[in-house]
Amino acid sequence: MAAVLAETSEDELQRAQEALVHLVQNGDLERIVHLARLSGAAADSMSDEMVGRLAGLASDGLDLVDQVTRSQVARALPAISSLVENGDLERIVQLARLSGAAADSMSDEMVGRLAGLASDGMDLLDRVNRSQVVHALPAISSLVENGDLERIVHLARMAGAAGDSMSDEMVSRLATLATDAMCLLDRATRTGVMDRLLAVAEKMDQDHILTDFLHCLSGATEEAASAPAPKGGNHRTLGHDEKTGNPANHPVPHACRQTFPFLPTQTLIMR
Numbered sequence: 198m199a200a201v202l203a204e205t206s207e208d209e210l211q212r213a214q215e216a217l218v219h220l221v222q223n224g225d226l227e228r229i230v231h232l233a234r235l236s237g238a239a240a241d242s243m244s245d246e247m248v249g250r251l252a253g254l255a256s257d258g259l260d261l262v263d264q265v266t267r268s269q270v271a272r273a274l275p276a277i278s279s280l281v282e283n284g285d286l287e288r289i290v291q292l293a294r295l296s297g298a299a300a301d302s303m304s305d306e307m308v309g310r311l312a313g314l315a316s317d318g319m320d321l322l323d324r325v326n327r328s329q330v331v332h333a334l335p336a337i338s339s340l341v342e343n344g345d346l347e348r349i350v351h352l353a354r355m356a357g358a359a360g361d362s363m364s365d366e367m368v369s370r371l372a373t374l375a376t377d378a379m380c381l382l383d384r385a386t387r388t389g390v391m392d393r394l395l396a397v398a399e400k401m402d403q404d405h406i407l408t409d410f411l412h413c414l415s416g417a418t419e420e421a422a423s424a425p426a427p428k429g430g431n432h433r434t435l436g437h438d439e440k441t442g443n444p445a446n447h448p449v450p451h452a453c454r455q456t457f458p459f460l461p462t463q464t465l466i467m468r
């Protein structure tokens with residue numbers, strides 16, 4: 198047993214000598230000596246307060262490593278690597294810096310105004326959502342496509358310009374005119390004049406009286422334009438008989454006789 202232990206000790210001692218020779222040859226032994234001296238000098242130069250801070254820092258570091266391990270942040274490493282590769286992480290950092298600079302430059306009054314603006318915007322959005330204005334979007338889209346919305350805007354601008362250009366006197370006159378027109382319409386409706394006028398208009402339209410009268414007037418104008426000029430003095434010009442001086446009888450135009458056969462062939466023209 199003792200011989201076995203002796204042989205084992207000799208083997209270990211031989212291997213240790215070989216490792217020591219290897220350390221000496223590649224300079225690692227000298228580096229270990231320098232590191233030991235540096236560690237000893239640092240330990241000699243540190244006070245109790247520094248040792249306490251280093252111990253607290255090491256404890257916090259280990260606690261952070263433990264939290265990172267338990268939060269499984271390793272799953273986010275591919276996404277973080279992708280953000281770093283395409284530059285999005287840098288943009289996020291710049292955006293955070295910009296937001297921080299804006300927050301530092303704003304005063305309390307600006308913050309209050311922004312908060313009020315955000316509150317009003319949320320209130321407007323809620324009112325729009327509750328009013329179901331989304332149902333009007335197809336109609337609004339149709340108005341935009343066919344140009345009716347632009348026409349409505351132009352009409353509103355014209356009405357606004359007209360309202361701005363009118364004076365108080367013009368507004369009063371227009372109001373009086375509208376009042377009188379409404380009173381007249383009310384009286385015509387209550388007395389039945391409107392119904393009678395409509396009945397007469399319908400009768401005239403059915404009998405084509407107005408159309409026939411216009412045709413007659415047009416034909417008479419054409420015949421008068423093509424008729425020869427009157428001869429003689431003022432009596433013929435004014436439509437009087439040359440001998441007696443009485444008003445002369447003139448034939449009814451042919452167009453009027455065709456349209457209105459009940460008219461006489463001669464009519465007395467009084468000038």
